[in-house]
Amino acid sequence: MQWFNVVLQGVLIGGLYAMFAAGLSLIFGVMRLVNIAHGDLIVLAAYISLIVTQAMGVDPLTSLLLVVPVMALIGYALQRGLLNRTLGEDLLPPLLVTFGLSIIIQNGLLELFTADSRRLQAGTIEILTFQVTQSVWVGALPLIQFGVAVAAVAGLQALFYKTALGRAFRATSDDQSVAQLMGLDTRHVFAMAMALSLAIVAIAGVFLAIRTNFDPAIGSARLIFGFEAVIIGGLGSMWGTLAGGIILGISQAIGAQIDPGWQLLAGHIVFLAILAVRPQGLFPKVSG
Amino acid sequence: MKDHGTISRRTLVKTGLGAVAAPAILQILPAEAQSQTIKIGHVSPKTGPLAGFGEADGFILEQVRGILSKGLDNNGKTYKVEIITKDSQSNGNRAAEVASELILGDKVNLIVASATPDTTNPVSDQAEVNELPCITTNCPWQPYFFGRKGDPKKGFTWTYHFFWGLEDVIASFLALWDELPTNKVVGGLFPNDADGNAWGDPKLGLPPALAAAGYKLHDPGRYQLMNNDFTSQISAFKAAGAEIVTGNMIPPDFATFWSQAAQQGFRPKIVTIGKALLFPSVIESLGERGNGLTSEIWWTPNHPFKSGLTGQSCQELTDTYTKASNRPWTQPLGFQHALFEIAIDVLKRAKNLNDPKSILDAIVSTNYQSIVGPIQWTGVPVKNVTKTPLVAGQWQRKNGKFDLVIAENKTAPNIPVGGKLQPIS
Numbered sequence: 217m218q219w220f221n222v223v224l225q226g227v228l229i230g231g232l233y234a235m236f237a238a239g240l241s242l243i244f245g246v247m248r249l250v251n252i253a254h255g256d257l258i259v260l261a262a263y264i265s266l267i268v269t270q271a272m273g274v275d276p277l278t279s280l281l282l283v284v285p286v287m288a289l290i291g292y293a294l295q296r297g298l299l300n301r302t303l304g305e306d307l308l309p310p311l312l313v314t315f316g317l318s319i320i321i322q323n324g325l326l327e328l329f330t331a332d333s334r335r336l337q338a339g340t341i342e343i344l345t346f347q348v349t350q351s352v353w354v355g356a357l358p359l360i361q362f363g364v365a366v367a368a369v370a371g372l373q374a375l376f377y378k379t380a381l382g383r384a385f386r387a388t389s390d391d392q393s394v395a396q397l398m399g400l401d402t403r404h405v406f407a408m409a410m411a412l413s414l415a416i417v418a419i420a421g422v423f424l425a426i427r428t429n430f431d432p433a434i435g436s437a438r439l440i441f442g443f444e445a446v447i448i449g450g451l452g453s454m455w456g457t458l459a460g461g462i463i464l465g466i467s468q469a470i471g472a473q474i475d476p477g478w479q480l481l482a483g484h485i486v487f488l489a490i491l492a493v494r495p496q497g498l499f500p501k502v503s504g
Numbered sequence: 505m506k507d508h509g510t511i512s513r514r515t516l517v518k519t520g521l522g523a524v525a526a527p528a529i530l531q532i533l534p535a536e537a538q539s540q541t542i543k544i545g546h547v548s549p550k551t552g553p554l555a556g557f558g559e560a561d562g563f564i565l566e567q568v569r570g571i572l573s574k575g576l577d578n579n580g581k582t583y584k585v586e587i588i589t590k591d592s593q594s595n596g597n598r599a600a601e602v603a604s605e606l607i608l609g610d611k612v613n614l615i616v617a618s619a620t621p622d623t624t625n626p627v628s629d630q631a632e633v634n635e636l637p638c639i640t641t642n643c644p645w646q647p648y649f650f651g652r653k654g655d656p657k658k659g660f661t662w663t664y665h666f667f668w669g670l671e672d673v674i675a676s677f678l679a680l681w682d683e684l685p686t687n688k689v690v691g692g693l694f695p696n697d698a699d700g701n702a703w704g705d706p707k708l709g710l711p712p713a714l715a716a717a718g719y720k721l722h723d724p725g726r727y728q729l730m731n732n733d734f735t736s737q738i739s740a741f742k743a744a745g746a747e748i749v750t751g752n753m754i755p756p757d758f759a760t761f762w763s764q765a766a767q768q769g770f771r772p773k774i775v776t777i778g779k780a781l782l783f784p785s786v787i788e789s790l791g792e793r794g795n796g797l798t799s800e801i802w803w804t805p806n807h808p809f810k811s812g813l814t815g816q817s818c819q820e821l822t823d824t825y826t827k828a829s830n831r832p833w834t835q836p837l838g839f840q841h842a843l844f845e846i847a848i849d850v851l852k853r854a855k856n857l858n859d860p861k862s863i864l865d866a867i868v869s870t871n872y873q874s875i876v877g878p879i880q881w882t883g884v885p886v887k888n889v890t891k892t893p894l895v896a897g898q899w900q901r902k903n904g905k906f907d908l909v910i911a912e913n914k915t916a917p918n919i920p921v922g923g924k925l926q927p928i929s
Contacts, residue, residue, distance in 0.1 A: 218739060225735040225768075232732070323551065330831075331555030332785035333755040343766035343793070351739065355767025429759040429789055433553045433594070437730040465733070472736040476727035477696060479736075 221352045222469045228354075230465030231362035232427070234458040235420035236442030237449070238369060239413035245452030246389045246409040247303060249310045253318040254442060255435030257414060260321055261287050261421030262430050263329060265336055276336035276422050277360075284418045291414030295407035303406070318436065325432035336425040361423045366458065368416055373454045375412075385409060389452070444487045450497025459498060463490075541584045542576065542857055544847055545606030545615040547627045548840075552594025553754075556783050557619035557642065560837045563828055565589060568844045571813060578852055585851070587844075588612060592623045600626035607634045614851065614863055616843050618642040619836065621651050621698050628652060628663040637864040638663040639846055641839045645669040645889040646708070647698045659887030662860075664867050666846075666879050667839070670702060672894040672915055673800050674713040677750060677776050679914040680798060680896040681719070683925040686748055686773055688719045691741035693734075693751030693761065696726035699779060703752045710750070722746060729754060734761040738770045752778040755786045762793060773927045774798060776896065784832040787899045787906045795901040796928035800894060801910055803838035803876055807919055811875040813845040818875060839892075842874040895919050898926065 236258065243249050251257075264286055268279040298317075302309040344356035376382040387395040388405045396402055424430065424438065441464060449460025464483050471482020490498065546565075548558040565587060575582040588610050592599035599622065606612045607630060615638045617627035624640040629652060631638030640648070640663070648665050649656075681688075692711075694704030703709050704723055714721045722744045724737050738761075741749065749772045753761070758780035765771070780786065781799035788794065805822040816824065821841060822833040851857065854866040871880045876892045885891065893916030900909050900923065909923040 218743075221739060222735060225733060229733050326551055326555065331551075331553075331559065333556070333759075333783065333789055334785070335759055335789035335791075337789075337791045342763055345767045345769060347769060351742070353767065353769040355764070357763075358767060427760060427763060429756045429786065431553065431555075431756075433555075434730070434756060441732070469733060469735060472727070472733060476725040476736060479731065479733070480728045 217349060217351050219473070222473045223466055224352065224354070225358075226466035226469030227462050228358040228362050228465070229469070230445075230462030231358075231365035231458075232420070232423060232461070233441045233445045233464050234365045234461030235361075235368060235416060235423065236438060237445035237457045237461055238365075238372060238454065239416040239420070240442050241446045241449070241452060241454065241457045242372065242416070243409055243413045244446070246385050247406050248307065249299065249303065250307070250314070251413075252311060252314040252439075253321060253435075254314075254417065255437070255439035256318045256321040256325075257287075257417050257435075258421040258424060258438060259325065259430055259432065259435040260290075261414075261418040262334075262336065262425035263325060264418075265422045265425060266329075266334055269336060276338050276426055277341075279336075280419060280422055283422060284415045287414040287418035287421075288411040291411040291417075292407045294414075295410035296403060299410065300403050300406055322432050322435065329432065331431055331433075333429040333431050334425070335429045336422065338426045342426065357426065361427075364419060364423070365461070368419060369454045369458045372412070372416075376454065381408060441483070444483065447497055448487055448490050450500035453497070453499045456497055456499030463498075541586055542614075542851060543610060543612040544585065544587045544844075544851075545603070545610060545612035546587055546589040547592050547599055547603055547606070547615070547617040547623060548589070549594040549599075549619050549623055550591040552592075554592075554594040554620055554622065556785070556834070557836050558591075559831070559834060560825060560829070560840055561589065563825055564837070564840045564844065566828075567814065567824075567841075568848070572848070576848065576851055578854065578857055583851075583857060585848075592617075592619075592627075594622065596622045596626045599623045600630055603627040603630035604634070607631065607636050612636070613857060613860070614639070614847055616640065616847050618840060618843055621647040624648050624665065625652050628660070628665070632660055632662050635662055636860055637850075637867055639843065639850070639867060640665045641667050641843050642836055643667055644673070644699075644702070645885065645891070646702050649886055649889055650702075651698060654886065654888070656886045662864060664881055664888050664890075666842075666876075666890045666892055668802065668891050668894040669885060669889075670709065671713075672891065673703075673778060674710055676800060676894055676896040676912060676915045677710075678713070678717050678719075679912040680776060680925060681748055681774060683912060684774060684927055687745060688748075689744055689746045690714060690719050690721045690748040690750055691737070691744065691746035691772070692721050692723035693737060693749065693753055693757075693777070694723065694726055695729050695731075695751075695753060695757065697729055699752045700726060703778065719748075720744075727757075729757065731757050731760060734764050735768065737761070738765055738768050741772070742768075742770050747772055748774045748776070750776045750778075753780040755780045755783070755789075758786075759790065762790065766793065771928070774925075775928060781899065782835050784834065784906060784908075792901075794899055794906060796898060796926055798896060798898045798911070798925070799908075801835070801897045801908065802892065802894060803835050804897075804908060804910065805833060806910065806922060807838070807876075809838075809875050809877055810873070811841060811845060812873050813841075813848060816875070821875060838876045842876040842879070845874045846870065846872055846879055893919055897922070900926065 445460035449456030467486040468483040472479035550558040572585045590602035624643040694700040776798040805819040856862040897910040911925040
């Protein structure tokens with residue numbers, strides 16, 4: 217029963233990792249951009265939610281109604297105004313620019329909000345919990361968080377394969393120049409992809425900030441799990457990203473049960489093992 | 505036709521030349537005045553994860569510079585004092601780099617540093633290598649001394665430190681827990697970092713001391729910093745029936761643990777965590793769940809000490825700070841102030857300010873009443889370290905505001921107790 221509990225909690229954490237990863241996976245799939253500032257954008261979303269909750273007196277989950285569109289707008293503007301200019305044959309310039317962006321966001325937040333450790337307070341739902349058996353308890357918040365992660369991934373998947381925008385994403389991803397010849401404005405398509413990515417970042421940021429404390433410097437430390445989940449699941453595959461997050465969560469939980477020192481190591485070992493055996497990830501998109 | 509708006513070519517050339525020449529002239533000036541100006545180098549974390557420790561630096565420096573504007577008297581002569589402060593960016597390598605810039609580039613006469621082994625150790629190491637006197641604080645003495653591979657028989661030559669040690673934390677935690685009846689089963693949370701390894705050390709840390717006092721410690725092992733999941737620790741503590749949780753954590757890790765503990769039905773009576781629960785902002789961020797948490801206390805506005813530099817009491821210093829910054833007081837405030845108090849006292853007493861050896865002699869012979877208590881390096885616990893008092897206390901919520909109440913003073917009876925320890929409801 218103890219192991220059941222460990223795996224269950226691991227799955228629930230996996231949902232959070234999948235949300236960290238979904239945005240990364242999306243923009244890498246569409247425009248081969250590795251966003252180093254992803255973790256800091258998660259923290260930025262948390263701060264925006266903090267402002268909204270304090271200014272309007274709403275709870276953090278309701279603040280998502282405002283934080284998601286704001287982050288999406290920031291994403292669109294960021295892509296149109298800055299990142300589109302760095303895209304090209306070379307992978308290095310966007311990497312360097314997002315690295316710089318990460319430093320700018322961190323220090324900007326430090327200036328504005330000081331180094332204080334903050335948290336979004338969601339009230340009683342934070343400690344609401346269901347006792348399943350003697351030793352298994354499931355918190356309401358981790359459950360909601362997992363449900364939202366699944367919904368976000370399902371939504372992205374539907375958007376990719378059922379809508380015109382999704383078709384545009386896939387077309388641009390497959391061959392940028394042909395997509396342009398067919399009349400697609402790739403600058404707009406890229407910007408839409410970044411907007412979508414940051415919309416998911418907003419959700420991830422708010423859930424992270426309810427779960428634990430945040431300060432301007434924590435973003436990059438959370439980024440690595442996102443990257444690992446993307447690689448395990450296979451680049452560009454949304455359900456794969458969710459699976460990657462869950463596999464990472466479970467392997468960490470099992471590692472921690474053996475010895476807390478093994479927690480991260482177990483996750484990294486599974487990641488490396490999958491990278492060695494299946495470098496394309498578990499559920500890769502059909503290669504083009 | 506006259507045009508007032510445009511600048512004539514000659515003015516432009518003149519001012520332009522002036523602007524170009526100014527830095528050169530400015531650079532020459534301090535060099536000429538060197539015999540009169542004494543420089544103090546200061547390193548602390550102002551940005552990065554440790555920025556909370558350096559938060560009050562701006563205020564402290566302004567106060568100290570104000571006092572020093574009249575100059576510093578030494579052997580009947582008045583010297584100008586300049587404080588050059590640098591940011592360690594919460595990074596040990598960066599701290600070493602700026603310390604060497606201060607020593608070799610700015611040619612400071614004395615270097616001071618504060619906040620965690622990541623700052624104190626690299627700065628002290630640079631000072632030791634370059635044979636420059638150095639005073640540090642705000643880091644328990646074991647990570648400072650043994651972290652730098654200090655040999656208690658020999659010690660260091662140029663570097664001195666004041667703060668408390670692990671033995672004080674253990675003693676005050678034990679005294680605190682004795683205030684409430686519990687089953688004496690303790691869950692331990694120690695991360696895999698310098699502090700966590702020292703606290704959880706099976707020979708020198710909490711485990712042997714707790715066992716000797718009749719407490720049963722369950723230590724599942726070292727976890728990595730920025731942990732996302734404490735399920736395995738929580739189920740181990742639940743299985744053992746732990747009523748007390750202790751350890752040394754960073755704020756995000758504690759917040760994760762504490763919300764997971766609630767979600768997984770683990771409700772200990774006492775939670776005493778080092779480091780994570782120092783800052784009011786962290787407690788505020790936990791909301792209702794911050795009430796009743798306990799922590800070590802280095803310094804509060806109620807400590808019975810006075811600044812030898814400004815004459816302020818602890819309360820007066822915090823009042824001035826909260827008024828100037830509009831921020832709640834934090835424990836490092838007193839130590840940041842004391843660091844400069846001692847530096848200035850040393851410089852006043854040094855026989856020859858241009859001789860590093862002479863400044864070092866002044867450090868060694870320090871006997872000073874500071875805002876964090878008396879400072880005198882007597883060789884206890886080791887040559888380069890002197891200890892300040894440590895007590896323990898509880899965050900109690902009164903009228904919606906959190907107050908850090910001193911709940912035990914067995915380890916330092918001169919510090920007044922502010923209230924009784926309450927179990928976490």
